[in-house]
Amino acid sequence: MTARLHRDFFGRSVHAVAPDLIGATLLFRGVGGIIVEAEAYHHTDPAAHSFGGETKRNAVMFGPPGFAYVYRSYGVHWCLNFVCEAEGSASAVLIRALEPTHGLAAMRRRRGVKDPRLLCSGPGRLCEALGIIGVHNGLALDRPPFRLEAPSDPVEITIGPRIGITRAMELPWRYGLKGSRFFSKPFKGAISE
DNA sequence: TGCCCGATTAACT
């Protein structure tokens, strides 16, 4: 239990890493919870930021695996991704929701809500709850302030179409912890694995 | 430089 996730873990296909992240514990400065929802993005995928090639914003995606890619969404929110595969592959997993387990008081203070289901259920919400912002773009995931631990027990995975995107919507690259009450949105037409 | 748009959220009707 509590096996740390090392760089080798991320040096695999996003389609292997994303489901393996479900059930893992993500902490940022000791605050966080269990990853219950994630989506895979690959540079051959029209919905990925890296699809059009390397830019200043997405440069971290083109670097080595095991680092955080943080970007601003809709000019309002921050979103957290984990870079995967090999350097230059430009693929990443978007962390979409956590089940809060550590530092609930800090999360409530930052988010301004009490309901645990509103603290980290969404990519923008979880970054606000954990205090992750643009300056954390490019940080390594295997050392502080990040900490990642593998699931202590095997988990059942739910798979469905990604949400919030306008391109390649049909690709079933959204992964969830089966039965979780902390999704950003329900899984529709979900398949269990 | 100007313009449009987005891997979102919350607050509406």
Place this chain on the structure above:
DNA sequence: GTTAATCGGGCAA
């Protein structure tokens, strides 16, 4: 169900 908030990237001129 709809829409404003808000800003950097990407592209056209």
